[in-house]
């Protein structure tokens with residue numbers, strides 16, 4: 460660990476450790492919650508409020524290699540959401556090591572962790588714009604994720620984004636997601652088709668829905684773990700709900716064939732018609748606030 464990083468840890472609260480695949484991991488042991496955050500992709504892989512079960516799902520088959528996405532946790536999708544011909548799906552910032560900008564303790568026992576990444580000659584080959592991306596996690600009784608993009612070029616650019624959060628559930632087949640009733644969504648694989656959600660989202664098959672023009676909070680109810688996970692957001696007009704189900708799970712090498720019942724993704728983003736056009740020198744911030752409660 461270099462001295463610069465060493466100066467950014469808090470003994471007994473935030474440690475920098477060598478994680479799987481030799482990737483640097485920030486281990487947060489806060490007064491009110493624990494978390495783990497890879498510098499690779501600035502990807503949180505664990506959040507556990509004191510006295511609760513872990514809230515975030517990680518695949519047991521994930522690879523841990525710079526240049527490859529970690530499967531689970533909160534992948535950061537930028538500067539595009541979804542596939543792009545000849546380019547990495549969900550953009551490239553989840554595949555690079557971010558800078559640790561700093562850590563600090565809050566008066567409420569929370570721990571804030573600030574990370575950043577920016578454009579380079581290599582990124583410009585994939586996306587011809589200059590930017591700084593910053594991600595601040597507040598690890599507390601709630602998990603707050605603030606993702607900010609700054610346009611450091613001399614002209615406007617348009618991007619799409621998502622905090623692609625994998626939630627741990629007892630059984631996706633019994634889970635429901637409320638908050639999207641009547642919202643329009645782009646289905647999969649035909650994303651040109653706009654449908655309208657009726658009632659809660661339930662999981663009876665592969666589910667890959669991009670809900671557009673919605674700023675609603677979502678509530679994931681998990682009767683097996685007897686908990687509710689609430690996802691509130693700001694600066695986000697798109698919510699994506701995903702469960703790969705059986706066939707897609709079997710097709711993903713970095714995801715266990717039998718892992719799909721244990722997770723539901725509720726992703727906070729701006730994509731498709733909600734993509735963001737950012738003026739030169741401007742900044743855009745998207746915030747997701749995750750909290751848990753008892754249910755049933």
Ligand code: TA6
Nearest residue numbers: 528541548549623667699701726
């Ligand atoms: O958020 C849903 C989705 O876009 C799905 O289509 C699926 O591809 C998922 O993301 C995971 O993408 P990844 O590139 O991480 O395998």
